[in-house]
Amino acid sequence: MRNLEETASVLMFESRQRTADVACPYCRGKVEICELANKQLKDIPVWQGISQELCFLCHRYRCTKCGRKHTEEIPLQHPGTRITERAATWIQTLLLNQMTIRGVQQITGIHWETIRRIHVQLMTQMLQAHRKELKARKYQRALTSFCCEESGTLNGRG
Numbered sequence: 054m055r056n057l058e059e060t061a062s063v064l065m066f067e068s069r070q071r072t073a074d075v076a077c078p079y080c081r082g083k084v085e086i087c088e089l090a091n092k093q094l095k096d097i098p099v100w101q102g103i104s105q106e107l108c109f110l111c112h113r114y115r116c117t118k119c120g121r122k123h124t125e126e127i128p129l130q131h132p133g134t135r136i137t138e139r140a141a142t143w144i145q146t147l148l149l150n151q152m153t154i155r156g157v158q159q160i161t162g163i164h165w166e167t168i169r170r171i172h173v174q175l176m177t178q179m180l181q182a183h184r185k186e187l188k189a190r191k192y193q194r195a196l197t198s199f200c201c202e203e204s205g206t207l208n209g210r211g
Contacts (some may be wrong), residue, residue, distance in 0.1 A: 061104045063093075068111045070125055075114060082118025089113065090124050095163055096137045104162050107137065134167050144171050 075084050090113045096105040111125045131141035140163065147157045154172060158165045 062099060063106045063108050065108045068125060077116035078123055079121050080119045082116045084114035084116050086112050087115040092127055094130055094135055094137050096140050097143050136163055141171055144168055145175050148172050148175060
């Protein structure tokens with residue numbers, strides 16, 4: 054479905070999950086549907102200049118044992134964001150190609166804070182992979198370089 058100005062495209066999905074197949078994530082008790090939730094995720098644009106959103110109509114459950122509420126998980130959602138895994142992968146690719154967070158934001162239309170969080174996750178993964186590689190090569194300490202602001206020289210510590 055497109056809007057009248059043809060600037061956005063929305064795909065709608067409705068949950069078909071059976072309540073009998075769901076357990077409380079906190080106490081593993083039985084749950085009941087207490088309300089319906091509407092979650093929207095931004096995705097990669099399909100057409101140039103037209104944003105793509107996925108709209109999920111999902112269930113909100115209440116546990117009959119502990120009383121806590123939770124919303125069913127969306128399978129395409131990148132954890133902790135309102136974008137799809139596919140959009141997160143696209144953002145990571147743009148960042149790996151030396152694009153700035155602002156540049157990625159202008160191309161994707163996704164909020165800069167979301168892009169920054171994905172950037173931090175990407176850098177953390179790369180750092181962990183680098184540490185693992187150093188450990189596999191049995192390096193106890195890596196040379197840490199830093200630039201002295203006053204003199205502009207490159208110094209090293211071992």
